[in-house]
Amino acid sequence: MCSLGFARSLGFALVPLAICCIVGNVLLFFPDAQVIYVQENHVTSYVWYFMGIGGGGLAMLIPAFVFLGMGKCAKSCGTESCAMCGSVIAALVGLVGSGYCFLISAIALLKGPNCFTTAKGWTSPFENDGGKYLFAPDTWSECDQPRHIVEWNVTLLSILLGLSTFEFLICLMQFTSGLVNAVCRPCCYKQEYSLNA
Template structure:
C-alpha cells in the first residue's frame, strides 16, 4: 500500500502544473492578443465565459492534486484505507473537472471565435460546425481582433490536450484506489503483521 500512496503523490505532482497551465490558458482566452477591450465590450465567444479551463481543468483540478500530494505515509492500516477512499473521491472530482474542460473547449473550438467581419460582430465559422479548422484560408474573414482565430485555436487545443492528460491521471488514481480497496481484504493479515 505504501507504493500506492507514493504513486498517488506522483500523480498529484503531475496534476499541479497541468491545472496551473489550464488556468493560464483560460485567462489568455479572456484577453485576446493581450487586449482587455474585447472582454470589456463583451466580444468574446460565448463558450469562453463557461471557464472550462479556469474552473474545470484548473481550480477544480487542484482538489485531487492537493489530496494526492498530501496522502500520509504508511502508519496505520485503517487510516490508509480511509486515505485511499478519499483519493478515489478526489479522482472522481478530477474526472468531472477534466471532462468539463474538454467538453467546453471542444464546443468553443467547434463554434469558432466571435470577431468583426464585413457584416459586423458575429460568429462567421459557427455553420457548418468546425469546418473552418480544415480551411485556414477562411480565417482572414475575421478582421478584428487580429489573429483571433489562431489565438483561440491554439489555446483551445492546448486546453483539450491538458484535459485529456488530467483525465488519464485521475483515471489512473481511481483505478489505483479501487484496486487497493479490492485487494485490501486479501492482504489484511499481512498488513496487520506489517503495522505491528
Template sequence: MCSIGFVRSLGFALLPLAVCCIVANVLLFFPGGEIQYVQQERLSRLVWFMMGIGGGGALMFLPAGVFISLGKCTGRCWNESFMMCGLVMAALVGLAGSGYCFVISVMAMLEGPQCNNAQGWSYPFANQGGRYLFEQETWSKCFHPISIVEWNVTLLSILLGLSGLEFIICFLQVINGLVTAVCRPCCYKQDYTLNA
C-alpha cells in the same frame, strides 16, 4: 499502502497542468494581448464558462492536494479504507473538472470565435461542425481581433490536451483506488494464513 508514491506523483503531475489551464483560459480573454475586447464584451460566449480557470484549474487543486498530502498508512483497515475512499472521491472531482474543461473547449472550438467580419460582429464559423479548422483560407474572414482564429484554436487545443491529461491522471487514481480496495482484503487474508 503500497501505492502512496504513485498517488503522490499523480498529485504533483496535476499541479502544473492546472496552472497551465488557468493561464491558457486567462489568455483567451485577451486576444492578441489586447484588453479592449473584454471591455466591449466581444469575446466568444463559451470563453465566459471559464473551463480552464474553474474546471481544469481551480477544481484540480482539490485532487492534487489530497493526493500529495497522502499520509503514511497506520495499518488499520478502516483507516486505509477511509483513505482510499477519500482518494477516489477526490479523483472523481478531478474527473468532473477535467471533463467539463474538455467538453466546453470542444464546443468552443466547434463554434469558432466571435469576430468582426463582413456581417459585423458575429460567429462566422458557427453551424459548420468545425470544418473551418481544416480550411485555413477561411480564417481571414475575421478582421478583428487580428489573428483571433489562430489565437483561439491554439489556446483551446492546449486546454483540450491539458484537460485530457488531467482526466487520464484522475482516471488512473480511480482505477488504483478500486484495485487497492479489492486487493487489500486478499493481502490481509494471505497475511493471516501465513501467520497462523
C-alpha cells in the same frame, strides 16, 4: 506504501497542468493582448463557462492536494486503504472537472471565435460550419478584428483539450489504482491473517 508514492507523483503532475489550464482560459479573455474586447463583450461566450479556470484548474487542485497529502492521511487513519478511499472520491472530482474542461473546449473549438467581419459586423462566422473552418485556414481571414483571433482561439483551446486529456488520464489511473487498493487490500490482509493463524 508504493501506491501512496504513485498517488503523490500523480498529485505533483496535476498541479502544473491545473495552473496551465487556468492561464489558458484567462488568455482567451484577452485576444490580441487587448482588454477592450472583453470589456465590450466581444469574446466567444464559451470562455465565460470557465472551463480552464474552474474545470481544468480549481477543480483539479482538489485531487492534486488530496493525492499529495495521502501519506499524512494514511498515518492519521492508520491504514493505507482508508487513504485510498479518499483518493477515489478526489479522483472522481478530477474526472468530472477535466471532462467538463474537455467538453466545453471542444464545443468552443467547433463553434469558432467571435470576431468582427466586414460583411456582418461582430459575429461568429464559423458557428454553423461544424468545425470545417479548422481545416480551411484560408477562410480565417474573414475575421478582421481582433487580429489573428482564429489562431489565438484554436491554439489555446487545443492546449486546453490536451491538458484536460492528460488530467483525465491521471485521475483515471488514480481512480483505478485507489479502487483496486481499497477493495483488494482488506481481502489480502484477511487471507494473510487466516494463513498465519
